[in-house]
Amino acid sequence: MTPILSVPAAELEQWLSEHGEQAYRRKQIWSWLAKGAMDFGAMKDLPRALRESLSADFSVTSLKAIATSQADRALTTKTLYELDGGHSVEAVVMRYAERTTLCISSQAGCPIGCPFCATGKFPFGRNLKAHEIVEQALDAARVLDSEGRRLSHVVFMGMGEPMANYEAVVESVRRLADAELLGISPRRIVVSTSGLIPRIARLGDEKLPVTLAISLHAARDELRDVLVPINRKYPVHDLVDAAQAYGQRTGRRVSYEWVMLAGVNDSQRDATELGSLLRGKLAHVNLIPFNPVDDTPFHAPDRAAIKSFREMVQAQGLNVTVRDTRGREADAACGQLHERVMRNKLVTV
Ligand code: SAH
Ligand code: SF4
Numbered sequence: 001m002t003p004i005l006s007v008p009a010a011e012l013e014q015w016l017s018e019h020g021e022q023a024y025r026r027k028q029i030w031s032w033l034a035k036g037a038m039d040f041g042a043m044k045d046l047p048r049a050l051r052e053s054l055s056a057d058f059s060v061t062s063l064k065a066i067a068t069s070q071a072d073r074a075l076t077t078k079t080l081y082e083l084d085g086g087h088s089v090e091a092v093v094m095r096y097a098e099r100t101t102l103c104i105s106s107q108a109g110c111p112i113g114c115p116f117c118a119t120g121k122f123p124f125g126r127n128l129k130a131h132e133i134v135e136q137a138l139d140a141a142r143v144l145d146s147e148g149r150r151l152s153h154v155v156f157m158g159m160g161e162p163m164a165n166y167e168a169v170v171e172s173v174r175r176l177a178d179a180e181l182l183g184i185s186p187r188r189i190v191v192s193t194s195g196l197i198p199r200i201a202r203l204g205d206e207k208l209p210v211t212l213a214i215s216l217h218a219a220r221d222e223l224r225d226v227l228v229p230i231n232r233k234y235p236v237h238d239l240v241d242a243a244q245a246y247g248q249r250t251g252r253r254v255s256y257e258w259v260m261l262a263g264v265n266d267s268q269r270d271a272t273e274l275g276s277l278l279r280g281k282l283a284h285v286n287l288i289p290f291n292p293v294d295d296t297p298f299h300a301p302d303r304a305a306i307k308s309f310r311e312m313v314q315a316q317g318l319n320v321t322v323r324d325t326r327g328r329e330a331d332a333a334c335g336q337l338h339e340r341v342m343r344n345k346l347v348t349v
Helices: 009-018 024-034 048-057 130-146 162-177 197-204 221-227 236-250 268-278 303-315 325-333 340-344
Strands: 064-071 076-082 088-095 100-103 153-156 189-193 211-215 254-260 283-289 320-322
Touching: 009 024, 024 130, 076 130, 088 130, 100 130, 130 162, 153 162, 162 189, 162 197, 189 197, 197 236, 211 236, 236 254, 236 268, 254 303, 268 283, 268 303, 283 303, 303 320
Parallel strands: 100 153, 153 189, 189 211, 211 254, 254 283, 283 320
Antiparallel strands: 064 076, 076 088, 088 100
């Protein structure tokens, strides 16, 4: 069965016309999908015959939710989806007072292989198709709708390197932003990357002002070569140049992520290097306390060390925040699909 979101708008309209229907039916179908309709039968303003032909030819989604888990007293929920062909990916919904953020996956596994990341430890599966990315958001929107909430932000911080699946990610962003579907402003969409420079440049040309997050983690090549292996190909100074060019092109402030690893990247030297790399630039540094991953040599710094590193970075004249503990627990799931927390709290649906 063809997942309906894998069909471009024009083709769906063509299909409709072949079935004796007007093109505007396509908008009605999309708006039902955005509202989280689980099957075509629920699309009440479509003629019965059309609903039946749709059901015969298309599926509403290709994703199969196979497990869920929750944290932060159900403010954070994680869903594991099986994709067609058997790989699985995770998406995480984080509920805050003023917004609801979905952390989404763009690949099953990740080819970059950062040594602190649970996703990078598993063999790479495959790229997700655009509709598989959008379907994660539609499923989240459905769940949130039943709670009287609205999906407001999407971050590409789940499994995978979005810039290594460029076309599908850009297409999915356009769909997420499409007012006929979810209508999430690109400004509320964060694409996080380990630093594929040519793709960052290309993204700047798309006229799609998404917020760019750079997973920096180290400000010197020698250390970043180890923590984010793609650095050997795209060194850190060139990366920051590319990110700043993106920021200028789009008018968006770039954010720099820094996973805090005790004794590895949390010293005065690291803060000073970060200072000379970013000072005077339109940038925001986001410190993420490391979330433990089995079989890695890394540890999270204690609270005092996190606070002191934040102060050191601040003293460099940089804008810096630390992800709050709730966020930290939530972020734990992003990119850490197979990690212990998930296994322990697994509830099969
Ligand atoms: N591949 C992209 C996006 C997915 S990872 C990227 O690397 O940017 C999203 C973020 O989670 C990245 O900043 C990544 O470095 C961080 N991350 C990965 N493993 C983590 C862990 N164990 N603890 C805390 N953050 C982690
Ligand atoms: Fe891939 Fe990002 Fe994990 Fe690195 S941190 S292995 S780039 S998902």
